[in-house]
Amino acid sequence: MSDTADRIDTVEMPREGLAVVQASDISSERLELSADVVIIGSGAGGAVSAYELARRGLDVLVLEAGPYVPSKDFTEDFTESLETLYEDHGGQANTDGDLLVLQGRCVGGSTVVNGCVSFRTPDFIFEEWHRDYGLTDFTPESMAPYFERVERNLSIQENRPHEIARHSMVLSEGARKLGWSVKPFKRNIRECALTGHCLSGCKTERKQSMLVTYLPWAAAHGARIHSDTRVDKVLTENGRAVGVEGRVVDRTGRHVADIRVTAPRVIMAAGAVQTPVILQRSGLGNDQVGRNFACHPSFYVGARYPQPIHPWRGAMLGVYVDEFMHPDKGGFVLEVGGLGIAELCMINEPGTGKPFVEYMQNAPHMAGIVTLIHDHNVGEIRWQGDHKAIHYQLSDKDFPSMMASLKAAVRMHLAAGAEEVFLPSSEALSVTREADIDRQVDKLVNKPQHLRMVSYHPQGSCRMGTDPAHSACDPQGRLRGVEGVYVADASLLPSSLIVNPQVTVYALANYVADRVT
Amino acid sequence: MNNNNLPTAGLEPLTRRGFLRAATLTGMALTAGCASLGGRRTPNGEAVYAHLSEEEARVLTRLTEILLPTEQFGLPSSTGEVPTVANINDMAGDMAPQTRDLMAMVLWIFERRPMASFRFSRFTRLDDEEALRYVRAMQSGTFFERGLMTTLHTAVCVNYWRDSRTWPGLDYHGPVTGIWGVRRLGNAPMPTA
Numbered sequence: 149m150s151d152t153a154d155r156i157d158t159v160e161m162p163r164e165g166l167a168v169v170q171a172s173d174i175s176s177e178r179l180e181l182s183a184d185v186v187i188i189g190s191g192a193g194g195a196v197s198a199y200e201l202a203r204r205g206l207d208v209l210v211l212e213a214g215p216y217v218p219s220k221d222f223t224e225d226f227t228e229s230l231e232t233l234y235e236d237h238g239g240q241a242n243t244d245g246d247l248l249v250l251q252g253r254c255v256g257g258s259t260v261v262n263g264c265v266s267f268r269t270p271d272f273i274f275e276e277w278h279r280d281y282g283l284t285d286f287t288p289e290s291m292a293p294y295f296e297r298v299e300r301n302l303s304i305q306e307n308r309p310h311e312i313a314r315h316s317m318v319l320s321e322g323a324r325k326l327g328w329s330v331k332p333f334k335r336n337i338r339e340c341a342l343t344g345h346c347l348s349g350c351k352t353e354r355k356q357s358m359l360v361t362y363l364p365w366a367a368a369h370g371a372r373i374h375s376d377t378r379v380d381k382v383l384t385e386n387g388r389a390v391g392v393e394g395r396v397v398d399r400t401g402r403h404v405a406d407i408r409v410t411a412p413r414v415i416m417a418a419g420a421v422q423t424p425v426i427l428q429r430s431g432l433g434n435d436q437v438g439r440n441f442a443c444h445p446s447f448y449v450g451a452r453y454p455q456p457i458h459p460w461r462g463a464m465l466g467v468y469v470d471e472f473m474h475p476d477k478g479g480f481v482l483e484v485g486g487l488g489i490a491e492l493c494m495i496n497e498p499g500t501g502k503p504f505v506e507y508m509q510n511a512p513h514m515a516g517i518v519t520l521i522h523d524h525n526v527g528e529i530r531w532q533g534d535h536k537a538i539h540y541q542l543s544d545k546d547f548p549s550m551m552a553s554l555k556a557a558v559r560m561h562l563a564a565g566a567e568e569v570f571l572p573s574s575e576a577l578s579v580t581r582e583a584d585i586d587r588q589v590d591k592l593v594n595k596p597q598h599l600r601m602v603s604y605h606p607q608g609s610c611r612m613g614t615d616p617a618h619s620a621c622d623p624q625g626r627l628r629g630v631e632g633v634y635v636a637d638a639s640l641l642p643s644s645l646i647v648n649p650q651v652t653v654y655a656l657a658n659y660v661a662d663r664v665t
Numbered sequence: 666m667n668n669n670n671l672p673t674a675g676l677e678p679l680t681r682r683g684f685l686r687a688a689t690l691t692g693m694a695l696t697a698g699c700a701s702l703g704g705r706r707t708p709n710g711e712a713v714y715a716h717l718s719e720e721e722a723r724v725l726t727r728l729t730e731i732l733l734p735t736e737q738f739g740l741p742s743s744t745g746e747v748p749t750v751a752n753i754n755d756m757a758g759d760m761a762p763q764t765r766d767l768m769a770m771v772l773w774i775f776e777r778r779p780m781a782s783f784r785f786s787r788f789t790r791l792d793d794e795e796a797l798r799y800v801r802a803m804q805s806g807t808f809f810e811r812g813l814m815t816t817l818h819t820a821v822c823v824n825y826w827r828d829s830r831t832w833p834g835l836d837y838h839g840p841v842t843g844i845w846g847v848r849r850l851g852n853a854p855m856p857t858a
Binding site: 159161162163164165166219220223224225227245246300301302303338339341343344345351352353354356360361364365368456458460461488489490492493494497500501502504505506508509511512574575576595596597598600 | 731733740797801818826831836850855856
C-alpha cells in the first residue's frame with residue numbers, strides 16, 4: 149500500500165480533460181501491470197470507488213471497456229452519440245428484442261449520458277431491503293452521510309424556475325388540475341445551459357458526470373485510467389483474487405494488446421449487465437450471480453398539444469409526479485422529459501406513410517412523460533459462451549403497474565390540454581378524451597413486440613443480502629465464495645428502486661469503498 | 666382497415682427469438698452513425714452504394730418512398746434531397762460482419778414476404794397502395810413481423826430526420842452549444858473534505 153500523505157501532498161488536477169491510456173497509446177502486444185486495487189468500469193460505481201480508495205493512498209487502476217471521449221468532442225447528435233457513447237451502439241436489447249437496455253459505454257459510463265436526475269433511495273425501499281434481505285445497516289439515517297457527501301460533491305440541487313422547461317410547466321399544470329403531487333427534480337448540474345442534449349453528453353461540462361468529477365479527482369490522487377480495455381476474467385488463486393486479464397481493443401474493433409493486471413483486490417463496477425457476465429466467465433460467485441435482474445421498464449408517452457411546446461428546448465428533465473410512488477399507491481413515478489427528433493421517430497407508431505409525416509410535422513407541439521415502475525427481479529443475465537444474453541420479459545405481475553402508469557400518464561396529458569396522446573405500442577393507438585383511456589389502453593396485452601419499452605436503469609444482477617441462498621454479495625458488497633472481489637455498481641441493488649438510481653449507486657460505492665480492506 | 670386479405674398464410678413462420686433480437690439490433694445499428702453522403706450513380710442515373718447490394722438498395726429506397734411521402738408535405742424529398750438510403754449505406758459499411766449479415770437477412774425476408782398474398786410479387790414490385798397495405802399488415806402481424814417492421818420503420822425514419830435539412834420544417838434547433846457560444850466549465854473543483 150502506498151503512503152497516503154505523499155499522494156495527497158502531490159494532488160494536481162488539469163482544468164480540463166483527463167489523462168487516460170487509450171488503445172492508440174499502446175505499442176506492445178502485451179501489457180503487464182500491477183495495482184493495489186483494479187476497478188472494472190468507470191461509471192458511477194467505479195469512479196466513486198476509485199476516488200475514495202485513491203485518496204486513502206491505495207494504488208488504483210481503472211479499466212474501462214469503452215472509449216475516452218472528452219466533452220469537447222460530444223456532438224449533440226443523439227443518433228451519433230448512440231454509436232460512440234452507448235453499449236452495443238445503443239442496440240443492447242433483451243432476447244425478445246422488445247426492450248432496449250440503454251447504458252453508457254465510455255469513460256464515465258452512464259453518468260455521461262443520463263438526464264442528471266438525482267434521487268436518494270426512497271425510505272420504503274430501505275425498509276424493503278431491511279425486511280426482505282436482512283440489510284439492517286442500510287437505513288435513511290445510516291446512509292444520510294453518504295448521500296450528503298455525493299450531493300455536495302456533485303452540486304446536486306433542485307431545479308430552479310428557469311430550469312423548468314415549457315413541457316414541464318405544461319404538464320405540471322396538468323398534474324395540479326388532477327390534484328397530484330408534482331415536484332421539481334434534483335439534478336447533478338452546475339449552471340445548466342439549457343441545451344437539451346443531456347443524452348448525448350454535456351459538451352460544456354455542466355453535467356457533473358464522473359468524466360468531470362470523480363475520475364479527474366481520482367487521477368489527481370494517482371489513480372490510473374485505461375480505456376478501450378475489456379476485462380475477460382477475474383483471476384484467482386486459492387480462493388483469493390489476484391488480478392484480471394483482458395484485451396485492449398481499439399474503436400475499429402482491432403485487438404491491439406492483451407493485458408494482465410496483478411492486484412489483490414478487484415472491484416466490479418461494469419454495470420448490472422457486464423458485471424455478472426465477467427463473473428460468470430471467470431467461474432466466480434454462487435448461482436445467484438446474474439439472477440434477480442430488474443430494469444425499471446419504461447414507457448415514453450408522447451402527446452400532441454395545440455400550442456407549441458418544442459420538447460427539445462430547455463432543461464431536459466424538469467418535474468416529476470410522486471403521487472403514486474409508494475407501492476401501496478400504485479408503485480410508479482411519472483417524469484416529464486424532453487426529447488429530440490430521433491427519439492420522436494422511435495417512441496410512437498402514429499400510423500404509416502402520411503400519418504407518420506404529419507405526426508413528425510407536429511413535433512414542435514409534442515411533450516412526453518417517462519413512466520418508471522417498481523418491477524420485480526424476474527430477469528437474468530447470462531454469458532452464453534460467446535455472447536451475453538439479457539433474459540427479461542415484463543412479468544404478468546408487473547404488467548398491471550405498467551398499465552396503471554400508462555393510464556396515469558395519459559390522464560395527465562389530457563388534463564394538461566393535450567389533443568392526442570399516443571400509446572407506446574407497435575400498433576397505431578391513441579387517446580383523445582378521458583372517457584376513452586380505459587378502452588384504448590386495455591387493448592394492450594403483455595406479449596413480445598407489442599409494447600415499446602426502454603430500460604435506462606438495469607440493476608440487481610449480483611444483489612446483496614444476508615442469506616447466501618438468495619444473494620450474490622454480502623451486505624458489505626463482497627462477492628460470496630472468493631476473497632478480495634467486491635461489487636460496487638447497480639448490480640448490488642436487492643430490489644428495483646422505482647427512481648433513477650445514480651445517487652444510490654454513488655452512495656453504495658462509497659459505502660463499499662469504505663469497507664475495502 | 667380490413668386486414669383479412671393481408672398476407673399471413675403460406676409463408677415460412679418466422680418466430681425465432683434470436684432472429685428477432687438480431688433484427689432489432691440491426692435496426693438500432695441502422696439508426697446510429699452515418700452522417701455523410703454516400704453512393705454514386707450509374708450512367709442511367711441509378712444510385713450505386715458501396716455497402717448495399719442492388720436489391721437491398723432497391724428495397725430500402727422503395728420502403729423510404731412508402732414510409733415517407735415527404736414531398737407531399739413540402740418537406741425535402743426523402744429519396745432525393747435527403748440521402749436516407751445513402752445514410753443507411755454508410756452505416757452498413759461500419760457494421761460488424763455479423764450485424765451486416767443480419768441486416769441482409771432482414772431485407773431479404775422483407776422483400777419476399779408478400780409473395781404469397783400479392784400475386785407472387787415482391788415488395789419492390791407492389792404499387793403504392795399494395796405496398797402500404799403490406800407494411801400495415803406487417804405492423805399488425807405476428808410478433809416477429811411487428812418487430813421486423815418496427816425496426817425497418819425506425820431505421821428509415823431516423824435516417825431521414827437526422828439530416829439537418831429536415832430540421833427547419835420541424836423548427837428543431839439541432840446542436841446549440843457552438844451557436845450559442847456556451848462557455849465550458851472544465852473539470853469540477855476537487856472536494857475540500
